[in-house]
Amino acid sequence: MVERLPESGKIWYNGEFVDWKEATVHVLAHGLHYGSGVFEGIRCYATAKGSFIFRLREHVDRMYRSAELYKMEIPYSKEELTEAIKETVRINGLDACYIRPIAFYGFHHLGVNPAGCPVDCAVAAWRWGTYLGEEALENGIRCAFSSWRRIDPNTLHVTAKATGHYLNSMLAVHEAKEQGVDEAILLDNKGYVAEGPGENIFAVKNATLYTPAIESSILPGITRASVIELARDMGYEVVEKSIKKEELLSADEVFFTGTAAEVSPIREIDDVPIGAGKRGEVTGAIQRKFFDVVNAKEERYMKWLERV
Ligand SMILES: Cc1ncc(COP(=O)(O)O)c(C=O)c1O
Helix, strand or coil, X not given: CCCCCCCCCEEEECCEEEEHHHCCCCCCCXXXXXXXXXECCEEEEEECCEEEEECHHHHHHHHHHHHHHXXXXXXXXXXXXXXXXXXXXXXXXXXXXXXXXXXXXXXXXXCCCCCCCCEEEEEEEECCCCCCCHHHHHHCEEEEEEEEECCCCCCCCCCXXXXXXXXXXXXXXXXXXXXXXXXXXXXXXXXXXXXXXXXXXXXXXXXXXXXXXXXXXXXCCHHHHHHHHHHHHCCCCEEECCCCHHHHHXXXXXXXXXXXXXXXXXXXXXXXECCCCXXXXXXXXXXXXXXXXXXXXXXXXXXXXEEC
């Protein structure tokens, strides 16, 4: 069972902190009816050097870019939202947590054209462990290719992290659960590997890393970008390209990246074991490096950590 949210503490809502239970939305809010919102998922890590938010600037930039793509004007500056995010962590006394900023069209009218609707904005944070479980980080997860294709750039802005997009992810997750596997892998509309419902994907073959390029309808993940940089710095070659289903199945190793999933090995796809059917060597090395970085153990990447 998925854990219920805490219902205590404070949420930053349109410029002020309100009690968790007061942070509510009208049933006729535009965003509720049409999925017209943009958001982020951000992690804060408790380290021996204090609490740090991972790549906060990049997350805030992506949120404003998502809003821009959908012509939504967030009524706060990036600096104001950044401060609201940090203050939400502080005011709730959290050290390690997941942070969820969101901006959406609120209550005014219900025409599809949102003109005139306010853009409501909130930031919540709560304690949260690993997304797919500790065991998953160690031993890897089981996945299946979804029969649902990832949303397409001819229909939606696939590079935006927008609320309405997640109906696509939800369908894929439902299907995966029905099949009894941990997570889905979606293909793009051309049949190439795109990503998970909330994760980017990497394959390892002969110690080279491959990951779908932006052209495969992926969300440009911040963990993905970090892993590409880390892997290159570690001396691995990383290739962004279109990846066929068969290439994924015949890879030595496959893993997911994401704020929630962090670096999660995939040990099986459609009942076919990947490589040795457990976390591979390269995945293990990248995972260790990633956790060292987010835990402030790597001076070189302290630039990615923002003190709370
Ligand atoms: C659809 C989708 N793809 C990929 C990702 C991974 O992105 P990030 O590493 O920025 O969390 C996410 C999570 O935000 C996502 O929702």
